[in-house]
Amino acid sequence: MLDSVLIWADKNRGRWLEDLQQWxxxxxxxxxxxxxxDVAAAAEWAMLNLRGIGxxxxxxxxxxxxxxxxxxxxxxCPLHAPHILFYxxxxxxxxxxxxxWQTPPFKPTKKNGAxxxxxxxxxxxxxxxxxAALLAWREIASELPVRLxxxxxxxEEIGSLHLRTVMEQCKDQLKSAQALIISDCAQFxxxxxxxxxxxxxxxxxxxxxxxxxxxxxxxxxxxxxxxxANALVEMLARLHDGQGRVTLPEFYDDxxxxxxxxxxxxRNLPFTDAQFAREAGIATAFGETGYTxxxxxxIRPTLDINGLWSGYQGPGAxxxxxxxxxxxxxxxxxxxxxxxxxxxxxxxxxxxxxPPGVTVTLTPLGAxxxxxxxxxxxxxxxxxxxxxxxxxxxxxxxxxGGSIPVVGWFKQMFNLDAVMLGFGxxxxxxxxxxxxxxxxxxxAGIRTAAALYDLLGKKLQDG
Amino acid sequence: MLDSVLIWADKNRGRWLEDLQQWxxxxxxxxxxxxxxDVAAAAEWAMLNLRGIGxxxxxxxxxxxxxxxxxxxxxxCPLHAPHILFYxxxxxxxxxxxxxWQTPPFKPTKKNGAxxxxxxxxxxxxxxxxxAALLAWREIASELPVRLxxxxxxxEEIGSLHLRTVMEQCKDQLKSAQALIISDCAQFxxxxxxxxxxxxxxxxxxxxxxxxxxxxxxxxxxxxxxxxANALVEMLARLHDGQGRVTLPEFYDDxxxxxxxxxxxxRNLPFTDAQFAREAGIATAFGETGYTxxxxxxIRPTLDINGLWSGYQGPGAxxxxxxxxxxxxxxxxxxxxxxxxxxxxxxxxxxxxxPPGVTVTLTPLGAxxxxxxxxxxxxxxxxxxxxxxxxxxxxxxxxxGGSIPVVGWFKQMFNLDAVMLGFGxxxxxxxxxxxxxxxxxxxAGIRTAAALYDLLGKKLQDG
Numbered sequence: 073m074l075d076s077v078l079i080w081a082d083k084n085r086g087r088w089l090e091d092l093q094q095w096x097x098x099x100x101x102x103x104x105x106x107x108x109x110d111v112a113a114a115a116e117w118a119m120l121n122l123r124g125i126g127x128x129x130x131x132x133x134x135x136x137x138x139x140x141x142x143x144x145x146x147x148x149c150p151l152h153a154p155h156i157l158f159y160x161x162x163x164x165x166x167x168x169x170x171x172x173w174q175t176p177p178f179k180p181t182k183k184n185g186a187x188x189x190x191x192x193x194x195x196x197x198x199x200x201x202x203x204a205a206l207l208a209w210r211e212i213a214s215e216l217p218v219r220l221x222x223x224x225x226x227x228e229e230i231g232s233l234h235l236r237t238v239m240e241q242c243k244d245q246l247k248s249a250q251a252l253i254i255s256d257c258a259q260f261x262x263x264x265x266x267x268x269x270x271x272x273x274x275x276x277x278x279x280x281x282x283x284x285x286x287x288x289x290x291x292x293x294x295x296x297x298x299x300x301a302n303a304l305v306e307m308l309a310r311l312h313d314g315q316g317r318v319t320l321p322e323f324y325d326d327x328x329x330x331x332x333x334x335x336x337x338x339r340n341l342p343f344t345d346a347q348f349a350r351e352a353g354i355a356t357a358f359g360e361t362g363y364t365x366x367x368x369x370x371i372r373p374t375l376d377i378n379g380l381w382s383g384y385q386g387p388g389a390x391x392x393x394x395x396x397x398x399x400x401x402x403x404x405x406x407x408x409x410x411x412x413x414x415x416x417x418x419x420x421x422x423x424x425x426x427p428p429g430v431t432v433t434l435t436p437l438g439a440x441x442x443x444x445x446x447x448x449x450x451x452x453x454x455x456x457x458x459x460x461x462x463x464x465x466x467x468x469x470x471x472x473g474g475s476i477p478v479v480g481w482f483k484q485m486f487n488l489d490a491v492m493l494g495f496g497x498x499x500x501x502x503x504x505x506x507x508x509x510x511x512x513x514x515x516a517g518i519r520t521a522a523a524l525y526d527l528l529g530k531k532l533q534d535g
Numbered sequence: 536m537l538d539s540v541l542i543w544a545d546k547n548r549g550r551w552l553e554d555l556q557q558w559x560x561x562x563x564x565x566x567x568x569x570x571x572x573d574v575a576a577a578a579e580w581a582m583l584n585l586r587g588i589g590x591x592x593x594x595x596x597x598x599x600x601x602x603x604x605x606x607x608x609x610x611x612c613p614l615h616a617p618h619i620l621f622y623x624x625x626x627x628x629x630x631x632x633x634x635x636w637q638t639p640p641f642k643p644t645k646k647n648g649a650x651x652x653x654x655x656x657x658x659x660x661x662x663x664x665x666x667a668a669l670l671a672w673r674e675i676a677s678e679l680p681v682r683l684x685x686x687x688x689x690x691e692e693i694g695s696l697h698l699r700t701v702m703e704q705c706k707d708q709l710k711s712a713q714a715l716i717i718s719d720c721a722q723f724x725x726x727x728x729x730x731x732x733x734x735x736x737x738x739x740x741x742x743x744x745x746x747x748x749x750x751x752x753x754x755x756x757x758x759x760x761x762x763x764a765n766a767l768v769e770m771l772a773r774l775h776d777g778q779g780r781v782t783l784p785e786f787y788d789d790x791x792x793x794x795x796x797x798x799x800x801x802r803n804l805p806f807t808d809a810q811f812a813r814e815a816g817i818a819t820a821f822g823e824t825g826y827t828x829x830x831x832x833x834i835r836p837t838l839d840i841n842g843l844w845s846g847y848q849g850p851g852a853x854x855x856x857x858x859x860x861x862x863x864x865x866x867x868x869x870x871x872x873x874x875x876x877x878x879x880x881x882x883x884x885x886x887x888x889x890p891p892g893v894t895v896t897l898t899p900l901g902a903x904x905x906x907x908x909x910x911x912x913x914x915x916x917x918x919x920x921x922x923x924x925x926x927x928x929x930x931x932x933x934x935x936g937g938s939i940p941v942v943g944w945f946k947q948m949f950n951l952d953a954v955m956l957g958f959g960x961x962x963x964x965x966x967x968x969x970x971x972x973x974x975x976x977x978x979a980g981i982r983t984a985a986a987l988y989d990l991l992g993k994k995l996q997d998g
Contacts, residue, residue, distance in 0.1 A: 506749070
């Protein structure tokens with residue numbers, strides 16, 4: 073049966089692409105209130121698509137953006153089929169053409185074998201590969217090989233603010249799940265599929281520094297008034313040393329030293345710093361002394377400024393002593409670092425180093441722990457085989473420097489380990505301008521998903 | 536004759552105000568190309584106004600914004616009247632209602648005895664006080680008491696980029712000037728008129744830091760790619776210590792220690808830190824250890840961030856590793872500090888402390904030396920008497936933390952010392968939102984200017 077499903081899925085590539093382009097055209101930017109209606113429209117689109125597969129789909133509203141929950145009605149899968157949970161997100165990062173996009177971010181454009189659009193790789197395109205595979209099963213086999221629950225959220229890009237509440241609310245539907253599938257990551261390299269068995273956590277803050285009530289003349293007042301921008305850079309500089317290490321007190325205390333066997337394996341992956349530098353658009357890789365590039369991204373915590381502002385940003389000179397300065401910054405955390413403990417240390421340290429004459433307001437914008445998943449489960453083995461079918465290549469086990477908060481929460485609440493397999497590529501420019509999804513990966517993803525649900529249906533009944 | 540002029544000037548206050556409001560309504564923001572036509576319109580307005588006084592006025596074009604030059608035709612002043620030069624500027628700082636203006640910045644609004652508009656105090660309103668006084672002389676006496684040359688520029692707020700060239704070009708008209716009058720400063724306090732006999736210099740730079748070619752995902756790349764915002768704050772923090780001192784090498788080497796007699800005089804001025812804090816909109820004054828607030832503003836050099844930007848500045852969280860970061864910063868220099876020497880040290884130091892993985896582009900946006908003028912000249916004595924007539928109060932000698940590049944250049948090129956007398960107030964919010972000019976000061980300024988030209992006509996003929 074799988075063969076027929078794959079053939080039909082391959083035949084309908086034009087349809088999948090058209091369908092996905094529709095979804096990508098909705099600017100579901102969760103961070104920007106002006107796009108609230110678009111976020112709702114993208115949720116609606118997903119709900120209708122899930123209903124088209126035959127699933128029972130509904131919108132779960134939250135004080136923020138809604139989740140979409142779909143379950144398998146009786147008759148759409150074999151009676152004793154295993155219960156599989158698929159998680160994805162339909163919201164996207166902010167994007168404006170002025171950021172450097174060569175085509176409008178919400179007008180999906182095919183170019184050089186890729187689809188260019190905000191959300192193409194993160195995460196609509198990858199979610200859609202699953203939706204396409206499920207529809208193929210429904211069309212060819214009249215049923216799905218597993219009892220599927222689909223949970224799509226609209227706040228992944230802003231810290232999954234209300235997802236835990238929704239998970240609590242839907243506990244009864246979710247708790248019997250035997251495996252969790254997520255496609256919100258990437259292949260290791262073109263044609264080298266990967267299973268992601270570790271993620272970094274995230275701690276995101278905004279700091280607002282207030283100096284004088286209003287902007288002042290820097291000549292008349294400069295030297296006698298604390299400058300909030302001067303104060304901010306002074307504080308921020310105290311968070312790093314010159315060797316790429318974070319100097320926040322106790323920051324590394326709970327970090328587990330890297331496993332030597334793992335480090336050895338990673339050194340054998342098809343990866344070079346030169347290729348990484350090309351993908352990242354940099355002259356040369358840079359980071360913490362004593363670690364390779366993959367280690368710096370996978371198992372070392374970071375602290376990065378994500379946004380910075382103060383005073384006059386226009387052309388020419390304006391001799392203003394600014395009233396305000398601000399920063400958005402985030403820490404990527406690794407297994408065994410406790411986000412709450414780090415948050416407390418961070419807030420205390422910021423208070424301690426706030427210079428005289430300014431006041432600082434700290435706003436947390438998301439926190440999630442790192443995740444590690446074992447590779448020996450039947451679900452993981454199903455993923456290995458499915459990727460081999462989808463891509464025609466053995467996958468490698470990797471980690472991902474990004475964060476998917478839900479992974480830690482599913483572990484906590486339901487003791488579920490996530491099987492993470494991605495169809496994107498490391499150079500997809502997710503979160504940046506010109507985000508893309510290579511069509512090869514997308515189509516291989518559809519095949520992989522079709523095979524995965526088939527294998528899960530067999531292996532988890534076996535197990 | 537002066538009495539009649541003053542009476543007529545006082546009678547026509549409504550006319551002056553209406554006239555000034557017209558000029559202020561033109562958003563002549565020299566820093567922003569989109570306002571080029573407005574800058575030209577404000578120059579045109581000034582030229583026509585000068586012609587209305589009977590002067591021979593013309594536009595001097597430059598590669599940037601034009602200067603307006605007006606001279607006194609034969610017959611408009613006594614044959615042997617002294618040659619007096621008046622300098623001012625008609626361009627203004629950027630202003631947008633979103634910056635915190637309570638009324639539109641280019642819709643001049645009368646409120647609480649003040650006129651609120653960008654440029655009201657800096658410098659259109661103060662220039663206009665002179666224009667009004669001159670027209671009063673013309674109307675009542677049919678001639679001016681001095682042979683006047685008026686030079687108005689349109690690039691003061693962006694570093695007087697082309698003024699030196701214009702000064703060279705107009706050398707023949709300017710070189711015989713016996714005194715230079717400037718009103719681009721303030722009274723010391725309400726009803727305490729002041730003569731400014733020292734200015735700080737200015738050195739303004741923009742630094743652009745480039746990291747990766749495009750914004751990257753901070754999870755996937757963070758830790759392995761140099762973050763230009765992290766790099767920038769690290770560099771900027773190295774320019775100050777925690778005691779308000781600038782740590783740029785050799786920065787204080789040429790600073791002359793404060794004169795103890797002057798410091799004693801300044802301590803007797805009607806000034807308190809509490810009042811200053813109120814005017815500045817701060818909780819408490821802050822600055823270099825070992826100096827009073829007036830000293831920090833008048834005789835100590837500074838380094839202030841004027842603008843700062845990188846990455847995502849919108850609402851919520853965006854986990855972006857930014858491609859670029861930038862800063863605008865300026866140093867205020869004191870007498871005996873050489874701007875070119877400081878610039879060379881600064882550029883070398885920035886190169887030296889640029890961390891690996893980023894490139895920095897330095898763009899100078901203006902440089903001018905500090906100025907000091909002697910108080911014993913006949914022109915200075917004329918100003919003292921004129922302020923007494925205009926304000927009914929003896930003036931005090933003060934310095935100003937701001938910079939007027941032209942002052943140094945007139946000294947260099949024509950050995951002319953500037954007589955600086957201002958009609959604004961320290962809390963005029965120049966360069967910030969809700970800039971204002973108190974009408975009391977404006978009207979007293981018109982009277983002062985009327986008296987000043989009369990006294991200069993007498994004293995400089997005497998001398």
